[in-house]
Amino acid sequence: MERYNFKKIEEKWQNHWEKEKSFSTKIDKSKEKFYCLEMFPYPSGKIHMGHVRNYAIGDVLARFKSLKGYNVLHPMGWDSFGMPAENAARQNNLNPKDWTESNISNMKSQLKKLGLSIDWDREISTCSSDYYKHQQEFFLELYDKGLVYRKENYVNWDPVDETVLANEQVIEGKGWRSGAIVERRKLNQWFFNITKFSDELLKGLDVLDQWPNKVKTMQKNWIGKSYGCEVNFKIETDKDIDEIKCYTTRPDTLFGMSFLALSVDHPIAKFYSEDPNFIKFKEECSKIGTTEESIAVAEKLGFKTDLLAINPMNNKIKVPVYFANFVLMDYGLGAVFGCPAHDQRDLDFARKYNLKVTAVVKPENEKDIVIEKKAYVDSGILFNSDIFDGLKVPNESIPEIINYLEKNKFGVRQTNFRLKDWGISRQRYWGCPIPIAYDENNNPVKIPKELLPIKLPEIKKLDSTGNPLDKMEDWKKIKINGKVCIKETDTLDTFVDSSWYFLRFCSPNQTTYGFDEEEVKYWMPVDQYIGGVEHAILHLLYSRFFMHALSLDNKNFNFKEPFKGLFTQGMVCHETYKDQNNNWVSPDELITINGKKFLKADKTNEVIVGPSESMSKSKKNTIDPEKIIQDYGADSVRLFILSDSPPEKDVQWSDEGMNSSFKFIQKLWMLNQKIFLEINADHPKNSENKIEIITNRFIYDVEKNIENFSYNKIIANFYEFYSAINKLINDKIEKKSLIENYGNSLIAMSPVIPHFANECLEMLSIKGFKSKFIWPKINKEILKSDKINFVVQINGKTRGLLKVNNGINEKDLIGKMREDNKINNYIKDKEFKKTIFIPNRLINIII
RNA sequence: GGGGCGAUGGCGGAAUUGGUAGACGCGUUGGUCUUAGGAACCAAUAUGGCAACAUGUGAAGGUUCGAGUCCUUUUCGCCCUACCA
Numbered sequence: 001m002e003r004y005n006f007k008k009i010e011e012k013w014q015n016h017w018e019k020e021k022s023f024s025t026k027i028d029k030s031k032e033k034f035y036c037l038e039m040f041p042y043p044s045g046k047i048h049m050g051h052v053r054n055y056a057i058g059d060v061l062a063r064f065k066s067l068k069g070y071n072v073l074h075p076m077g078w079d080s081f082g083m084p085a086e087n088a089a090r091q092n093n094l095n096p097k098d099w100t101e102s103n104i105s106n107m108k109s110q111l112k113k114l115g116l117s118i119d120w121d122r123e124i125s126t127c128s129s130d131y132y133k134h135q136q137e138f139f140l141e142l143y144d145k146g147l148v149y150r151k152e153n154y155v156n157w158d159p160v161d162e163t164v165l166a167n168e169q170v171i172e173g174k175g176w177r178s179g180a181i182v183e184r185r186k187l188n189q190w191f192f193n194i195t196k197f198s199d200e201l202l203k204g205l206d207v208l209d210q211w212p213n214k215v216k217t218m219q220k221n222w223i224g225k226s227y228g229c230e231v232n233f234k235i236e237t238d239k240d241i242d243e244i245k246c247y248t249t250r251p252d253t254l255f256g257m258s259f260l261a262l263s264v265d266h267p268i269a270k271f272y273s274e275d276p277n278f279i280k281f282k283e284e285c286s287k288i289g290t291t292e293e294s295i296a297v298a299e300k301l302g303f304k305t306d307l308l309a310i311n312p313m314n315n316k317i318k319v320p321v322y323f324a325n326f327v328l329m330d331y332g333l334g335a336v337f338g339c340p341a342h343d344q345r346d347l348d349f350a351r352k353y354n355l356k357v358t359a360v361v362k363p364e365n366e367k368d369i370v371i372e373k374k375a376y377v378d379s380g381i382l383f384n385s386d387i388f389d390g391l392k393v394p395n396e397s398i399p400e401i402i403n404y405l406e407k408n409k410f411g412v413r414q415t416n417f418r419l420k421d422w423g424i425s426r427q428r429y430w431g432c433p434i435p436i437a438y439d440e441n442n443n444p445v446k447i448p449k450e451l452l453p454i455k456l457p458e459i460k461k462l463d464s465t466g467n468p469l470d471k472m473e474d475w476k477k478i479k480i481n482g483k484v485c486i487k488e489t490d491t492l493d494t495f496v497d498s499s500w501y502f503l504r505f506c507s508p509n510q511t512t513y514g515f516d517e518e519e520v521k522y523w524m525p526v527d528q529y530i531g532g533v534e535h536a537i538l539h540l541l542y543s544r545f546f547m548h549a550l551s552l553d554n555k556n557f558n559f560k561e562p563f564k565g566l567f568t569q570g571m572v573c574h575e576t577y578k579d580q581n582n583n584w585v586s587p588d589e590l591i592t593i594n595g596k597k598f599l600k601a602d603k604t605n606e607v608i609v610g611p612s613e614s615m616s617k618s619k620k621n622t623i624d625p626e627k628i629i630q631d632y633g634a635d636s637v638r639l640f641i642l643s644d645s646p647p648e649k650d651v652q653w654s655d656e657g658m659n660s661s662f663k664f665i666q667k668l669w670m671l672n673q674k675i676f677l678e679i680n681a682d683h684p685k686n687s688e689n690k691i692e693i694i695t696n697r698f699i700y701d702v703e704k705n706i707e708n709f710s711y712n713k714i715i716a717n718f719y720e721f722y723s724a725i726n727k728l729i730n731d732k733i734e735k736k737s738l739i740e741n742y743g744n745s746l747i748a749m750s751p752v753i754p755h756f757a758n759e760c761l762e763m764l765s766i767k768g769f770k771s772k773f774i775w776p777k778i779n780k781e782i783l784k785s786d787k788i789n790f791v792v793q794i795n796g797k798t799r800g801l802l803k804v805n806n807g808i809n810e811k812d813l814i815g816k817m818r819e820d821n822k823i824n825n826y827i828k829d830k831e832f833k834k835t836i837f838i839p840n841r842l843i844n845i846i847i
Numbered sequence: 848g849g850g851g852c853g854a855u856g857g858c859g860g861a862a863u864u865g866g867u868a869g870a871c872g873c874g875u876u877g878g879u880c881u882u883a884g885g886a887a888c889c890a891a892u893a894u895g896g897c898a899a900c901a902u903g904u905g906a907a908g909g910u911u912c913g914a915g916u917c918c919u920u921u922u923c924g925c926c927c928u929a930c931c932a
Contacts, residue, residue, distance in 0.1 A: 213851085221849085221927090261932090336932045337932085345930060644859050651859085654858095660872065664872095712871085718871090720871070798867055
């Protein structure tokens, strides 16, 4: 028998799919649509195992839905703007465009080798002006809707590279590349007004019943809605300060207030800007902010002012006002009142500066409460609070006190969000230019639509420092309404690119607008979105925001949730290895001798095997998919990457596992050969329907498991099916039944191992197998005709199994029990006190 | 500090959602074939025991005819987030 030549066969089918455009899609209103989308990759150069897993999961679903008769949209594109291109270009002296394009072409050919059912006619790349032209139009559209504005904001500034760094590029207060100490600098930045939709983005989550709760919770926390009130504190001072407003969720603890604390960036700080002690304090605060992120709880520090704040609940109580390092300017109002007894931070602060600690909440049924090192934050009863004593905390106390504050004009009810507006300016070259220019007075002017796209200027090589666009004097000039203006040199955050790409896939060639309304109406929303959990917050939230923004005042575009179903897959892990000198070692450099791992170069040096961790270049525990596909074939890789763990959990890569998947394909091939011998033998009809039972069971299980994302169980189904058929094949199965059932089971396998299944199906079609592209219907009657393993328990202990007919009743079953010697031994001569009978499953007899 | 998830053989993991605990794979052991095998095939594989049987899902209680699954308490681990007032 011939071995399965995966190279030849996989290439054959990949060429076939490409030539036939098997996966190209168009609107077909006679069919239900299914939009299956995996997060598009950043073209870093090569695909990695995470991609393989992500796209294998998506491909199984896309192929399955297509077999189920859906009109499936399954596109792919490139998230091709971003810093890695710029960095690579600087390092290797090339231009980001060439680098990116060559990576795309390489990765595209790698993806094709995986045999994905992708409509490549819809391929898009965000760095192409065909794409970002529309993004610039969207920017202007949002600008007109009042959702874009400019304000001064702090950024992480790397003084050596003369560039702005993202938070994750600041490592221990230093620039990740230059190592220079990062400064806080104020720059004018563009913002999207995402907070306008805070409430809607929060409420929208409730509708998303096909999203993991984990992700919804993360978004909820990120939006961070809180209910409280603004409290006005009158200030006693000789300075020109009347009052300070604080935001609080616990106005009911006002009677326990012992200080008021301000952020160093609070407007009041201007009265102290000359005070050398304040300047020193402010410097110290900023040091802690950037250099000691790793320390979980920085020490609470304060700078005492000469101000006194008057407690609105009792104007005889006057408390000191501090600037404090733990108060943030960009949350609430940048000012808080401190109630040490009932807030841990306030307590720490009070203990440090010897401030009064007055408890105003005590546990129910207690007379008093003593506060030492731990603040009391639980529910209880209000006391020491004048007329409010005895109220239940928090359900009665908070509304009552807010009412009182509002009535007396001491404050107003207020909800607050943690969510901040989305800063979209990036001081970089490799991104979408912002379609704004500045006139002679430096006022921003929209660049008219006719002048779009504002293309990135061609560039030979990048300087090592600064924003190249800023230095391109010719490019910067633009004539708007006859006047020369200077273009914005910031580019857009790449999260903007990925906030609408799923719309673009619906009509990738539309030139007049970012998408075609009809196409979007048909295809959107994405029915199943699949990707890593690392995008749980930002990318998904920004995309949701973008849909809200486009929907605003737009009758023709009115859906707000882009992703109906979301699935977040786990990571691919691998053992880590280190040599004797504690350097990471790649699995390629190892050789296994007697189960121990040695360096290939030096077989006397055993390496230290570390824990399995997610594959990363820095730990050198990556496996190159291209090589694996070359050695084992795409079907084997797909089979393995789906087999070991549920897709939402991490999976361990192992050579042994990969090898066994490869061997399994070979075994299936051998089985295929055997089956063809049986078909040719043309056996006569046989009354048993074992093959029908096995096949129907198999198809039923696979279908159920695909729909529940239990892909690892599908692979188990494959193995079970294989051994069942492999045994059964000796029973001389009738030709027609064999062709029919084997063909159907191949279809059920095809989403996972498409090349193999299609090859076998093609061979089978010569023998007369017809239905090629339809998911087989399950015959439920046949499933019912299968015998059932009935569990027999005596006094709750399992004492045996009876193979009985489906639907057997209690009386007949007890009869069967008496026929079984072993079981009968337990029940003969005994009186049944109680019988629990679960049809088709279990009987429990209490004696 | 806050939030979320989890704990099942030597390992990855199943368990129809309260009904045979350990599917399927890896590994291990034994066997067959082979010049040989790290190939292929067959068989065994939770623990103790020759067996009948007993025990067993991080720990301790509870509900139930019946608990990996539900409840209470507790320990440990992972992930996210972080001075959010």
